[in-house]
Structure formats: C-alpha cells, structure tokens
Amino acid sequence: MNQNKSNELYKISSKYFPGGVNSPVRAFKSVEGTPLFIKKGKGAFITDVDGNKFIDFCASWGPLILGHNHPKIRKAVVKASKNGLSFGAPTLQENELADLIIKNNKYLEKIRFVSSGTEAVMSAVRLARGYTKREKIIKFEGCYHGHVDHLLVKAGSGLVTFGSSSSAGIPDAFVQETLVLPLNNRKAVEEAFKQYKNEIACIIIEPIPANNGLLLQDKEYLQFLKETANANGSLIIFDEVISGFRVGFEGAAGYYEIQPDIVTYGKIMGGGMPVGCYGSSAKIMSSIAPDGDVYQAGTLSGNPVAMSAGKAALTVLAEEDFYQDQEKRTQVFVNKLKSHISKKGYNLYISTIGSIFWMVYGNNGKIQAPDQINDEAGKYFKAIFKKLLNRGVYLGPSGYEVGFISSAHSTKILNKAADQIIAALDEVDVEIGLK
Numbered sequence: 001m002n003q004n005k006s007n008e009l010y011k012i013s014s015k016y017f018p019g020g021v022n023s024p025v026r027a028f029k030s031v032e033g034t035p036l037f038i039k040k041g042k043g044a045f046i047t048d049v050d051g052n053k054f055i056d057f058c059a060s061w062g063p064l065i066l067g068h069n070h071p072k073i074r075k076a077v078v079k080a081s082k083n084g085l086s087f088g089a090p091t092l093q094e095n096e097l098a099d100l101i102i103k104n105n106k107y108l109e110k111i112r113f114v115s116s117g118t119e120a121v122m123s124a125v126r127l128a129r130g131y132t133k134r135e136k137i138i139k140f141e142g143c144y145h146g147h148v149d150h151l152l153v154k155a156g157s158g159l160v161t162f163g164s165s166s167s168a169g170i171p172d173a174f175v176q177e178t179l180v181l182p183l184n185n186r187k188a189v190e191e192a193f194k195q196y197k198n199e200i201a202c203i204i205i206e207p208i209p210a211n212n213g214l215l216l217q218d219k220e221y222l223q224f225l226k227e228t229a230n231a232n233g234s235l236i237i238f239d240e241v242i243s244g245f246r247v248g249f250e251g252a253a254g255y256y257e258i259q260p261d262i263v264t265y266g267k268i269m270g271g272g273m274p275v276g277c278y279g280s281s282a283k284i285m286s287s288i289a290p291d292g293d294v295y296q297a298g299t300l301s302g303n304p305v306a307m308s309a310g311k312a313a314l315t316v317l318a319e320e321d322f323y324q325d326q327e328k329r330t331q332v333f334v335n336k337l338k339s340h341i342s343k344k345g346y347n348l349y350i351s352t353i354g355s356i357f358w359m360v361y362g363n364n365g366k367i368q369a370p371d372q373i374n375d376e377a378g379k380y381f382k383a384i385f386k387k388l389l390n391r392g393v394y395l396g397p398s399g400y401e402v403g404f405i406s407s408a409h410s411t412k413i414l415n416k417a418a419d420q421i422i423a424a425l426d427e428v429d430v431e432i433g434l435k
C-alpha cells in the first residue's frame with residue numbers, strides 16, 4: 001500500500017499538533033504505524049489522500065450509523081447553512097430535533113443540547129451533584145466518559161492503549177471524589193455505598209461498555225445498579241454517547257428496559273456534526289440554569305446546522321425496522337467470522353450487540369471486565385490491523401476499539417469484508433500463530 005502523501009502530511013501535522021493529531025488514538029501509536037489522512041467518504045467506504053479505498057468500520061468512532069456522506073444529511077446541512085451558521089439565539093431546529101428525540105424515547109422528558117460527548121457527561125455529573133447536594137461519584141474501570149477531569153481515573157479508550165491509568169494535570173482532590181469500581185461486581189458497589197453513606201451523588205456507567213473492548217454487562221447487574229443507587233438517594237447516569245441511537249432509538253435504556261435518572265448522548269445524535277445532549281425527568285432538569293442553580297451553557301449549543309444534521313439522521317433511524325435490519329446484517333457478518341474461527345480453532349473471541357462488534361485474541365468466553373482481556377491481545381490486533389489495511393479494510397487503530405456497522409454496509413460489502421478478515425487471520429496464523 002502506497003501511503004506517501006499521508007506520510008508527507010503527517011510530517012507537517014506533527015509540527016502543528018501534539019503527536020500530529022487532534023485526538024490521541026488517531027495517531028496509530030498502539031499499532032505502531034503512521035496515520036492515514038482521509039480525503040473523502042461515501043457510504044461504507046473511505047478514501048485516503050493516496051487514493052487507497054477501504055471498507056470502514058471505524059465510522060468516525062461511531063457517529064456514522066448511516067455511513068459516510070448520507071445524501072439526506074448532506075442536503076439538510078446545505079439547506080440550513082443558507083440561512084446562516086449560528087445565532088446564539090433559539091431556533092426552530094432545536095425544537096425539531098428535541099421533538100424527534102423526546103417523542104420517541106419514553107425515558108426522557110427534558111434535554112439540553114451541548115457540542116460533544118465530554119461536555120454532555122461533564123454537565124450530567126454536575127447536575128447529579130447539584131441535584132443530590134452530594135460530591136462523590138462512582139465510575140467503573142473499563143468505562144470511558146470523555147476527557148472530563150473527574151472521570152480520567154483509570155479510564156479506558158486511548159488511555160488504556162498508552163498503558164497509563166490516568167492523566168497528568170488532574171488535581172488529587174478531584175480524583176478523591178471519584179470511586180473507581182470493577183465492572184460486573186455487586187459487592188464493590190454495596191461496599192462503596194456502605195463506606196460512603198449519604199456522600200455519593202451518582203453512579204455513572206456505559207450501560208454497554210464499548211471503549212475498552214465490548215464488555216457486555218448483564219441486564220440484572222444494570223438493574224441492580226439502578227436500584228442500589230436510588231435506594232441510597234443517589235442517581236444513575238447512563239452514558240450512552242456510544243450506545244444511544246446505536247442499539248435502538250432509545251439506546252441501552254430501551255434495550256434493557258431500565259430507566260436511568262440522567263442520560264447522555266453524543267456521536268450518532270449529530271449525524272456527523274459535533275452535538276451531544278443530556279436529559280432526564282422534568283423534575284431533575286429543573287435544576288439546570290436558568291430554571292435552577294446548576295450552571296451550564298454553550299456559545300454554539302443547539303447550533304442550527306448541527307441540529308439539522310441530527311434531525312435528518314434521527315428521522316431515518318426512527319423508521320420501522322431500521323435497527324432490526326442493522327442487527328440482522330451484523331449477525332450474518334459476525335457468524336461468518338465465527339464459523340471460520342471455530343473451524344480453524346483460532347484463539348479469538350467475538351463480542352457483538354446491535355451493529356457493534358469486537359474481535360479479540362484470547363478465547364476466554366464472555367468478557368465483562370478489562371482484566372479478562374488477554375495480555376497478548378494488543379500484539380495480535382496490531383498484526384491483524386496491518387494485514388487488513390493492505391486488504392482494504394479499515395478498523396479503528398486500537399485493539400480496544402469496537403467496529404461499527406452502518407446501514408451502508410450492505411450484505412455484499414460485509415461479505416467481502418468478512419472474506420478479507422478471514423484471509424488476514426489466516427496470514428497472521430501462519431506468521432505468529434493464532435491457535
């Protein structure tokens with residue numbers, strides 16, 4: 001694969017940005033490569049500046065559930081932009097997107113739009129603290145919640161990849177307000193509430209943890225978290241920045257039929273534009289300024305162009321059978337891989353839900369917490385990742401990242417991708433052994 005132009009651009013970007021990138025995992029560090037500079041995307045495909053074309057499973061890290069450059073979203077963005085890009089005053093578009101979200105989601109009464117997932121989480125935690133008048137929070141090892149200070153405590157995603165459990169620049173005093181517990185462990189939760197009685201504002205969890213591999217939890221465990229939090233006067237926040245609009249229009253809350261106290265969304269919600277939101281009951285949301293005393297604001301919040309992109313995307317997602325169809329194609333694809341893996345006796349495990357999949361070295365059966373991931377998983381991911389690039393398949397450049405399937409990934413495209421993945425696995429088996 002020729003990547004001369006990408007390499008040239010990377011030399012220049014390295015002068016301008018730390019690591020040459022504007023978000024760390026893009027730097028290809030964990031796969032020891034140089035990042036590809038992407039020129040354009042269409043449907044299930046992306047093309048880099050050297051003209052290499054890939055079937056894309058990164059999907060901008062999740063937002064592009066309708067594939068790249070969907071005509072309905074593009075049209076909506078162009079149309080909205082003709083009236084101007086931002087006003088800092090209310091617009092019709094905010095009402096329209098909120099209408100679509102709230103009318104199709106029984107778990108929410110009121111929302112507030114922000115511009116990223118991190119911002120949504122940061123605001124949701126502040127709301128929980130302001131509402132409960134408590135300061136401590138519980139998070140889980142293996143869940144990522146954006147780069148919020150209080151939550152960069154043994155977080156997953158890019159951080160795990162770099163082998164660091166935290167970030168410099170975060171005061172100890174902040175970290176001491178965050179209890180980090182193991183996933184899928186009820187005792188730890190009970191113990192935390194016993195030890196810090198009346199001090200815990202909220203539990204925050206990715207109900208479908210998908211930033212440190214795909215660590216699917218049991219419904220009963222999530223229900224237990226909800227009940228334990230509420231029994232102790234605490235709230236539960238479902239961070240659905242990935243799972244929202246991915247496993248169903250109502251996200252994981254709808255999938256598991258559990259009512260969270262506060263929900264955060266991002267990624268898919270903006271149709272590819274920078275949008276996030278947090279929401280709750282009208283009662284809890286009345287704590288937010290200007291109704292209440294929890295301050296939260298944004299110059300570009302509810303941006304009309306971004307709202308229009310979100311509305312165009314979510315309108316398609318609200319159509320009947322959208323999610324069933326997504327899941328069906330994903331299952332056929334995953335089953336094809338699984339049957340090859342089992343035929344060859346490869347030591348690989350695939351975890352999947354909705355249109356998300358994650359393939360990992362180490363055949364441990366169900367993986368529900370980060371410490372169950374094989375220590376050698378990264379080495380095998382790197383080998384598979386490189387073979388796949390040469391075969392025209394683009395995965396997120398880290399073994400801890402999941403793959404996303406869009407509505408543009410037709411059965412035919414998925415079949416072709418599966419053939420390439422199978423061929424890549426067989427090559428890796430010959431070179432370093434996969435059994």
Ligand SMILES: *Cc1c(COP(=O)(O)O)cnc(C)c1O
Nearest residue numbers: 116117118144145146239241242
């Ligand atoms: C991506 C993600 C975030 C952060 O969102 P950004 O838009 O990157 O700030 C927070 N929580 C979860 C669960 C995410 O997947």
